[in-house]
Each structure stands twice: as C-alpha cells, then as structure tokens.
Amino acid sequence: SQTIHQWPATLVQPVGSPLSLECTVEGTSNPNLYWYRQAAGRGLQLLFYSVGIGQISSEVPQNLSASRPQDRQFILSSKKLLLSDSGFYLCAVTGVFGYGYTFGSGTRLTVV
Amino acid sequence: AQTVTQSQPEMSVQEAETVTLSCTYDTSESDYYLFWYKQPPSRQMILVIRQEAYKQQNATENRFSVNFQKAAKSFSLKISDSQLGDAAMYFCAYRGLYNNAGNMLTFGGGTRLMVKP
Numbered sequence: 100s101q102t103i104h105q106w107p108a109t110l111v112q113p114v115g116s117p118l119s120l121e122c123t124v125e126g127t128s129n130p131n132l133y134w135y136r137q138a139a140g141r142g143l144q145l146l147f148y149s150v151g152i153g154q155i156s157s158e159v160p161q162n163l164s165a166s167r168p169q170d171r172q173f174i175l176s177s178k179k180l181l182l183s184d185s186g187f188y189l190c191a192v193t194g195v196f197g198y199g200y201t202f203g204s205g206t207r208l209t210v211v
Numbered sequence: 212a213q214t215v216t217q218s219q220p221e222m223s224v225q226e227a228e229t230v231t232l233s234c235t236y237d238t239s240e241s242d243y244y245l246f247w248y249k250q251p252p253s254r255q256m257i258l259v260i261r262q263e264a265y266k267q268q269n270a271t272e273n274r275f276s277v278n279f280q281k282a283a284k285s286f287s288l289k290i291s292d293s294q295l296g297d298a299a300m301y302f303c304a305y306r307g308l309y310n311n312a313g314n315m316l317t318f319g320g321g322t323r324l325m326v327k328p
Contacts, residue, residue: 142320193314199246202256
C-alpha cells in the first residue's frame with residue numbers, strides 16, 4: 100500500500116525568508132501529486148499538481164512554486180515568504196483508482 | 212467544470228444522536244466517484260466513505276452511511292450514534308472519470324461538526 104511522508108510538521112519563518120516543504124511517496128510509481136493550502140477553519144485550495152517528473156501545473160498565481168525532481172518527490176518552495184503565505188499545507192497522492200487521495204499529515208506554516 | 216457545495220458551514224449534534232451533512236454537486240458526467248473526508252483537530256485528512264455513481268446502493272461504513280441521489284446530484288452523509296470523536300470538519304469531494312487532468316478531486320467548502328456531550 101502507498102504511504103506519503105510530509106515534513107516538517109510545523110514551521111515558523113520570518114517574512115522574506117525562503118521556504119521548502121517536501122513530500123515523498125512510497126509504494127507506488129508515477130503517482131499524481133498535489134499541494135493544497137488550508138486557512139484556519141476553511142476549505143482546501145489547490146495550489147499545484149503534477150502528473151510526472153518535471154511536470155507542474157499551477158492553479159493559483161501566487162508567491163509559491165513547486166517542483167518534482169524525482170518520481171515520488173514533490174517540493175513546495177518560495178524565495179521570499181509573505182505574511183499571507185501562513186496556513187496549513189497538505190500534500191496528497193492519488194490513491195488506487197476510485198479511492199480518492201491519500202493525504203500527508205500536513206505542515207503548519209506561520210510567517211511572522 | 213464540476214462544483215461541490217456544502218451548504219452547512221456548521222452543524223451540531225447531541226452525543227448518541229443522528230446527524231446528516233448535506234452535499235450537492237454539479238456535473239455533466241454520468242460516471243464518477245464521491246467521497247466524504249473527515250478532518251479532526253489533528254488536521255489529518257481521513258477518508259470516511261466513498262460512493263461509485265454507477266452503483267444504486269448507498270455506501271455504508273459502520274455508523275456512517277450516505278444518501279446518494281444521482282438525479283438530484285445530492286450526496287449526504289449520515290452519522291448515527293454520534294460520538295465525541297466524530298467532532299471534525301467534513302469535506303465532500305467529487306472525482307470524475309473523464310476530462311480530469313491529474314485525476315484530481317473537487318472539494319466542497321466543508322462542514323464543521325460539533326458533538327455535544
């Protein structure tokens with residue numbers, strides 16, 4: 100069965116600093132991968148998705164970027180964080196056909 | 212494009228009682244999947260139940276069941292014998308089979324369920 104690892108769990112970063120969040124998947128090959136952001140008590144906003152190495156689709160123009168350097172690795176980055184980048188970031192992978200997503204445990208990012 | 216609507220931002224239920232969370236969706240497809248996810252205070256997303264649109268029978272998982280009305284494009288979640296651990300944000304989600312780049316899910320805005328002891 101597939102598993103998904105996401106780290107770090109919590110991050111406090113100053114405004115203007117860089118960001119790198121990592122997500123890796125085990126137990127599957129050529130997965131579809133996603134990054135979501137969730138404001139406190141709110142819904143899920145799709146940021147990026149990837150259907151293969153080097154293939155990134157951006158859903159929302161913003162201060163963030165994503166990369167997929169390896170088949171099972173998905174990275175969310177920023178060169179300079181803004182206060183508005185604070186939130187809860189979730190990585191997800193498409194599960195077995197018809198079974199939706201498997202989610203990582205999330206990263207709580209606070210920009211100060 | 213598909214949309215998923217959860218019209219109840221918040222719901223509350225007394226422990227041991229039954230509660231129903233609403234979800235409607237808009238699609239032109241005939242085959243698709245529907246899901247309910249639970250997000251407890253830990254914020255880990257947990258799959259509660261799934262429904263295949265071509266199946267007439269409503270899905271059930273222990274105390275969780277759905278009322279799937281395909282013609283009405285409605286997919287409600289019923290929680291029976293509510294427990295304190297059911298308190299969470301619940302998200303309804305849709306996945307189409309065709310024209311779905313990346314096999315992605317479309318999520319509703321969520322319903323926060325509070326359980327009163």
